[in-house]
Amino acid sequence: MTSDATAYATETQYATQWLAKAGLRPTRQRMALAELLIGDGQHRHVTAESLFEAAKSKGAAVSLATVYNTLRAFCEAGVLHEITVDGSKSYFDTNTHDHPHFYWEDDGRLSDAPAEQLQIACLPDAPEGAEIAAVEVVIRLRRKG
Template identity: 80%
Template sequence: MTQTHIENGTRWLEQAGVRPTRQRVTLASLLVGDGQHRHVTAESLFEAAKGQGDAVSLATVYNTLRAFCEAGLLQEVTVDGSKSYFDTNTHDHPHFFWEDDGKLTDAPSEQLVIAELPDAPEGAEIASVDVVIRLRRKTAKG
C-alpha cells in the first residue's frame, strides 16, 4: 500500500469525524486509497487486508464496516436478505447483482425511472429505496 493510499484513507476518515486508528486507516486505505469506488463484503476486505500482511480480525472488519456506515462513509446493500455488500459510493444509485459470481456492480442511474412509490404506512416514512437488479449470464444454446 502506498503512502498516497494511506493519506487518502486517513483524509476520508477525518472528513467524516471518524478517529483514524491504525486498523481503520488500513481498511479505509483499501476501500478508498486509490480514489475508486468499490463494493466489498466483510470477507473480501478481510482477505485483502490479510493479503497485505495486516493483522485485522474478521470481527474487527465487520465492526469497522458498521462504524463506517453509521458515519455515512459507506452504504450497505443487502442481497438475498443475508449477504451484505458495502459500497463506497453513498449517493442513491441502482446496482446489478451478478448471480453467477456473487459480484455487485453499479447500474446506470440515468436509465432507471421510478415513476411512483406506494405511500408509506401510517406513522412511517420512506428512508430509502434500494434497487438491486439480479443478472445471470446467458448460456449458449446448442
C-alpha cells in the first residue's frame, strides 16, 4: 500500500470511528467532512466557511448549507464544540474537553490556550431557578507593535 493509500485508509478509519462514537450514520458528506476534521488524529478549530473551502479543495461535493447542517449535527452528537466569538462568528472545535481558547484578532484565528495555567477562583452564584451549564474562556489577543 502506498503512503497516500495508507493515509487515506487511516483518515477513513478515524472518521468512521468518530461518527460511530457519535451514533451518526456515515453518509458520504459526513465522511468527507469528518475526514477533514479528524482524519489525521489532530484537533482543530474551523469555521463553516473554512471547512467548506477545504472540502471544495479536496473535491468533495458538499454545499455550504450541508457543511452548516453537518457541523450542527456533530455538535448535537457531542463530537464537536461550538465556540462563538463576538456574538456572531462561530468556530467548531474537535476537542470537546473543557479548555480555554486564544482568539487572535489580527487574523481571526482560534487556538487552544494552556488549561493548566488558567485559574478560576470562584464563579458567581447562578440566579434562582438557573444552573451554570458551562463556562467558556476566550482570551482575545492582538500582535504588539
